Amino acid sequence: xxxxxxxxxxxxxxxxxxxxxxxxxxxxxxxxxxxxxxxxxxxxxxxxxxxxxxxxxxxxxxxxxxxxxxxxxxxxxxxxxxxxxxxxxxxxxxxxxxxxxxxxxxxxxxxxxxxxxxxxxxxxxxxxxxxxxxxxxxxxxxxxxxxxxxxxxxxxxxxxxxxxxxxxxxxxxxxxxxxxxxxxxxxxxxxxxxxxxxxxxxxxxxxxxxxxxxxxxxxxxxxxxxxxxxxxxxxxxxxxxxxxxxxxxxxxxxxxxxxxxxxxxxxxxxxxxxxxxxxxxxxxxxxxxx
Amino acid sequence: xxxxxxxxxxxxxxxxxxxxxxxxxxxxxxxxxxxxxxxxxxxxxxxxxxxxxxxxxxxxxxxxxxxxxxxxxxxxxxxxxxxxxxxxxxxxxxxxxxxxxxxxxxxxxxxxxxxxxxxxxxxxxxxxxxxxxxxxxxxxxxxxxxxxxxxxxxxxxxxx
Numbered sequence: 001x002x003x004x005x006x007x008x009x010x011x012x013x014x015x016x017x018x019x020x021x022x023x024x025x026x027x028x029x030x031x032x033x034x035x036x037x038x039x040x041x042x043x044x045x046x047x048x049x050x051x052x053x054x055x056x057x058x059x060x061x062x063x064x065x066x067x068x069x070x071x072x073x074x075x076x077x078x079x080x081x082x083x084x085x086x087x088x089x090x091x092x093x094x095x096x097x098x099x100x101x102x103x104x105x106x107x108x109x110x111x112x113x114x115x116x117x118x119x120x121x122x123x124x125x126x127x128x129x130x131x132x133x134x135x136x137x138x139x140x141x142x143x144x145x146x147x148x149x150x151x152x153x154x155x156x157x158x159x160x161x162x163x164x165x166x167x168x169x170x171x172x173x174x175x176x177x178x179x180x181x182x183x184x185x186x187x188x189x190x191x192x193x194x195x196x197x198x199x200x201x202x203x204x205x206x207x208x209x210x211x212x213x214x215x216x217x218x219x220x221x222x223x224x225x226x227x228x229x230x231x232x233x234x235x236x237x238x239x240x241x242x243x244x245x246x247x248x249x250x251x252x253x254x255x256x257x258x259x260x261x262x263x264x265x266x267x268x269x270x271x272x273x274x275x276x277x278x279x280x281x282x283x284x285x286x287x288x289x290x
Numbered sequence: 291x292x293x294x295x296x297x298x299x300x301x302x303x304x305x306x307x308x309x310x311x312x313x314x315x316x317x318x319x320x321x322x323x324x325x326x327x328x329x330x331x332x333x334x335x336x337x338x339x340x341x342x343x344x345x346x347x348x349x350x351x352x353x354x355x356x357x358x359x360x361x362x363x364x365x366x367x368x369x370x371x372x373x374x375x376x377x378x379x380x381x382x383x384x385x386x387x388x389x390x391x392x393x394x395x396x397x398x399x400x401x402x403x404x405x406x407x408x409x410x411x412x413x414x415x416x417x418x419x420x421x422x423x424x425x426x427x428x429x430x431x432x433x434x435x436x437x438x439x440x441x442x443x444x445x446x447x448x449x450x
Contacts, residue, residue, distance in 0.1 A: 005311065029358075036352070040333055051355075101423065103348055103423050104401070190422045
């Protein structure tokens with residue numbers, strides 16, 4: 001166990017220089033709700049910890065003129081929840097974020113941390129993927145933006161290069177007729193890790209037909225999945241029973257989960273289909289109510 | 291490596307301390323500043339016994355680095371009573387027997403105070419969800435919830 005350098009830079013450029021110049025493992029500190037546990041249990045032994053919360057861009061949630069949002073990677077769930085317009089526009093993203101831990105955890109837990117911790121069961125990630133969010137990344141080569149789903153590549157591993165970190169996210173404007181939802185199953189009512197998580201975002205036309213859809217599953221594969229077959233199963237339908245059955249089947253076919261104490265492979269696979277049906281209905285209700 | 295020199299405000303008082311990067315805010319409160327009211331239960335953010343308010347947000351102090359407290363304000367259980375005068379939540383926890391061993395109690399009190407400051411008229415469901423990150427292995431929670439609800443009623447009665 002080595003002593004750890006701690007830095008709290010005020011600019012993106014300073015943070016990148018610190019991360020890129022580190023001689024050993026460097027870790028980004030946002031809300032710390034994963035990192036501090038990992039430090040304590042010696043799962044990580046970094047030479048450098050960079051607290052990004054003094055960088056204004058990581059700490060602000062703004063609605064842009066076109067209705068899109070820019071969400072700082074270190075904005076806490078409790079802060080986002082106080083933004084009524086954001087909650088109204090993207091209830092599925094907010095309900096997924098809300099599910100991450102207790103009130104105390106909500107005071108710190110960020111989307112950037114949840115994404116970059118790269119857990120297959122990260123609650124916010126399916127919701128971010130179906131909402132079409134992109135991660136705005138800064139690094140030694142400058143800035144780049146990638147779809148959120150391209151950041152985690154394996155449990156605990158991301159596609160971020162040395163010296164890179166997620167500064168913010170871009171969340172598109174809520175489409176007309178659009179609705180989103182996130183559901184997860186856990187064996188108790190609160191404070192647990194998803195057995196399965198499912199995010200659905202869709203757009204309905206005036207007649208209630210689905211014109212576009214995205215379906216994402218968490219905790220049923222090494223990374224969060226975007227299930228294109230599941231989206232195809234409901235596009236062009238009114239979410240009738242046949243469409244929901246096809247959605248269910250497509251989700252089950254996409255699953256490759258593990259057995260663990262929270263659920264078996266068989267159980268997780270079946271639950272994925274059930275959650276997808278329910279989340280699609282909720283997303284459609286929300287789309288219809290706007 | 292040199293320690294970090296941190297200047298912060300705790301329970302309204304300016305405080306300076308030295309800490310290493312690995313020390314959490316909870317470690318600093320208990321081991322450096324002798325503020326031992328905040329307890330270490332799990333050290334992983336699950337139990338809430340270390341709850342404090344950091345810049346107005348309820349957090350687990352075991353999940354905050356001491357170095358992060360630079361320039362911030364921290365409110366702990368030690369700031370809750372005014373001299374010999376208990377906070378109404380503290381008084382009602384005693385009167386309603388909302389504690390047995392007491393390890394979880396400071397965290398519950400800090401968390402419940404933060405709730406009532408935001409929501410003076412919570413439903414029982416809201417109280418239970420707000421306090422879901424505070425674990426108690428003695429009371430079965432019911433007496434805690436009742437003490438919080440009664441305090442909310444009393445404080446609202448005084449305000450009206």
